[in-house]
Amino acid sequence: MASQGSTYKPKKHAAFLVRCLRGMPPSAISLDSNRMTLAYFLVASLDLIGALFTDTKESDRNEWIEWVWDQQLPAGGFRGSPFSGPFDDACSSSTAPSPTHSSSQAHLASSYTALLLLSLLRAPMDRLNRPGLISFVKSCQLSIGSFSPLRIEMNAEDDVRMVLCACVISDLLGDWRGVDVVRATTFVERCLTYEGGYGQRPGQEAQGGTTYCSLVSLLLLSTAPSSSPSTFPPPSTSRKTISWCLHRQIPQFTIPPLPDADEVGEVRGGGFQGRTGKKGDACYSFWVGGALCVLGASNLVSTSPNRAFILRCQSPVGGFAKAPGERPDPFHTYTSLAALSLLKSSSEEEEDLGLGEMDPVRNVGVGAVEWFEKERERLGWVL
Template identity: 30%
Template sequence: MAIMRAEEIMGEPQLDKARHVKYWTRCLKTLLPHHYTSNESNRMYLAHFIVSALDLLGALDNMLTNDERQGYIDWIYRCQHPDGGFRMWPGTDFGARANRENARWDPANIPATYFALATLLILKDDFKRINRRDTLAWLPRMQRPDGSFGETLVSDRIEGGQDPRFGYCAAGIRYMLRGTNEGDIMVEGQTVRDVDVDAFVRCVRLAEAHDGGIADAPFHEPHAGYTFCAVGALAFVDRLNTRGPPAEQPPTAPCDPQAVLSWLVYRQTELTDPDAGVDSEFVKSQDTSHTRKKRDGMTSEAQIDGTVPAHQDPECSVGVTMFDLLVDGAGMNGRINKVADTCYGFWAGASLHVMQQPNLYHREAVRRYLLGKTQHPVLGGHGKFPGDLPDLLHSYLGLAALSLAGSDQVKEVDGGMCLSKEARSRLPAIWESFATAT
């Protein structure tokens, strides 16, 4: 008697949309779980996940009254810094008591500014209240001589890490407020200096690893999150190299796009249990008709071998749900020999989309992994690993990854900006209003 697959018995796992909407509605309308108390000073990015998730689920417009929508917009502008950029939350604003002595405790923040602008875009704001001139003037001051960007500016000293996360946010801010045109521009009658795009591209090049991924710094281990931030930022500044040797005038990156694509393809794995041992080798014995079709459709610039992960030994699996034991799904990991994790379905998957090779990973398997293994069956949302409780980061990136993997139950996601294509489509009208105002 033939053994039937779980999908044949139970049907392919589906997004429990009602539970997800309920989960995100609780996050928006009530107090967040106590675990987020320590993240109070990061409220802007939590707000972005909540608002954007409801947008992806198609529930935001029906859920908000006009007054509520305007209230959320006003709260974001409440976090705008008088010298340009945005704070992560209003708690550092000294108001009338602000002075040069306490200014160091109230800096604008690069990630907060990106999340603020992106959330305003989702909420259909027209950007007319943004301090565009000072924000664009602030960006070059956040760039170091090596091309990297920091997080905050404290007493004229750049603070924060040097990894691509800040470069991605800085490039995204620049993109939303001026598009991809390089060079100094006139804003409100004043000349505003551009960031050093060439220096940033060289910074990314130095972080490319020998095996194809991109790290946070030269000679460090590559990581799918850093790889996404690097290629996403390069796309924002129109310097992304997707084929062949990079251009030198102006410089583009990555230097070896084929190596980056290969490294990203091998982030797909069926290893889901941290205690299950080393991941199986990628084998050609699983060259199914789906895989052959995927490989045959690849362009000559990306002749990856087209193999898919071998099955994890079922005896090593620790099942949490029926689907966790039976579903033939393969998620994505962030580094070599690591288990699959919900968020890397986006970080690795979106990187392939930004690199213009969305067919180089098994999208159906990613959907099965996210829906059958990390979607919480009771609370809605997604956990990091199978059986984990949902959290805002993984629940949001799970939805975004599902969209990129072809789910028709969420809005189409723009992989480069990590928000709906519908929201990004509002940018051209905003840019036109900037040109008219200038």
């Protein structure tokens, strides 16, 4: 029965993730130039399962830490990998960045995931070129307030996903000198659509991933010292945004399905779609569910059908796919686990999956955020 949830298989997922860290499956070769983000999905998944420090060797973790530091450029910021070339997204509609970039260039998304990766691996931060990273963040902001993934003279496409990267980096560093807060806030506010969700850029269609990025950005921007007095969530729009997010959850049909309703109602029911009229996809349980967490409205999600949908996306070989029966990949594995952690069921009949606690704003386990904060204190990074 499609309506029944599958059993959670953490051991299979840990084995899949470790296999991926040792050698990526052929389907992920196109992601090579963005290996930093890929490593983040894998390591963050192991962290949520609770297998990072039990199922990997200390020597391997030290090697990964060294690899991350090797991607830090002398002027500040991190590149995605030593490889130079174009790449495609793991999920075409995901928020994973997809620019072409050169091995000699720092990249905003890679810098964001590098900080999270180092925190997950509990790396001392003494080697972080903090002034260089702040200066790199500053060099990516356009006059309209948005951020480009590369220094603005590289003419890469800017959007709200990069605003999120700049905001999380600034928040972690405890230093907002790289961000013109007023301009960035104005840009994100302009991404709000008539539907209530946020688009990638002003005038574009509302989408789950960019709604998450916009809300996290607005929340963090509201905490910046140079922020004008404002409240988050914005009362005038949050009700509409919550409603838009909740309507992205696909209902489960209890009536006999129509001939073509099986995929929509039975197999994908309970999951979330990224945009109005689209099919359910496991990653949107995180992007839309995360957006609702940021808005303080995750209690309104119908958690049991969502959990059952995500568990149906598990692959027999470990890992999660975007939909039941499809091939698993690191990106959907991470977002599935993150969604299961964030949208816990309150039902006592459902087994606790034992997943680590997530920080929905910084998009990583709370232990990693606490590690970074301790390092910040130890190194005296105070303005």
